Amino acid sequence: MTKWIELREKIRKIYGKHNRLILAVVKFILALFLFLLINHYVGYMEKLHHVYIAVALALICAMLPVNMTVLLAAVFTVVHLYALSMEVAVTALLIFLLMFFLYFRFSPKNGYEVVLMPITFVCRIPYAVPVANGLIGEPSSMISVIFGTILYYFLNGIHNNASLLKGVQGGESADNKFVVSLNQVLANKEMYLVILAFCLAVIVVYNIRRRAVEYAWSIAIGAGILTEFIVLCVGYLVLGISGRILWLVFGSILSTGIGFLIEFLCFNLDYSRTEKVQFEDDEYYYYVKAVPKVNLSSKEKQIKKISGKKNVKRSGERITKKQLAKELDIQEDMLD
Known part of the structure; x- marks a missing residue:
């Protein structure tokens, strides 16, 4: 256990020294995954459906606040959907504007959760993000979780119904495309279940x-x-959706591990050394329960090896007090 605690402290020190660089790398990786995900699900514009475009956008996002990644991802999605259908792009734009209004109004500091939700859905571990939000966030972070969930189900729904949206013909094609695209959000019972x-x-x-x-x-x-x-x-079971239980079990196990990893990095307490303190002032008695954190006071100890040969008086030589203090790495007045 001591080695793990030492590793945690080293990670914290490295992050403290290079936090800007680490955050930039994290933002780049998340943005790259998100843009590649958008290309996979709704990459209908051939000019944008290239890896180097996703890399270039991810590099830009690495130098900007994480909320800019969310905005660029929304614009990227709308442009792709425009190549599929103008009606679908307009529907996506309206949905994004509504969600952005709620997001920036109630949860503007939780951009990472918005980016992480679609990525974790693809990795089958979306259950970890709400748990992490509850551990290190506030209840208002639910807005970002909802936003990210809607983004994933909307992209997945458009991807699964692309042939239907392309094949709609006739005078009512525009209305039909609006209905089909809106139903990916409004009529998706599974999405509402997951959000709940x-x-x-x-x-x-x-x-x-x-x-x-x-x-x-x-x-x-x-x-x-x-x-x-x-x-x-x-x-x-109620909705009659099959083929989800196995992935639910798998994702829940992995998400539990992620949750305990977050606890270890952020909130590792030693309950065996719990103390209860009682004190008072002019108006109140105070009963305090103090639980210390598990920390190691890792002080670097330098052991200086003094060779006897160097300190032995050579023939015809005398070691002065100044030279001896220098050899022993101490102050000269300590030899008085």
């Missing part, structure tokens, strides 16, 4: 991890994952 599970998980994790009980974060992680699992399992 994620919002409940954020609330459960946030409220439990703030309790003054031992192992609150561990209990919160387990309760959050269990909440998502139960709600989604019951919802899939």
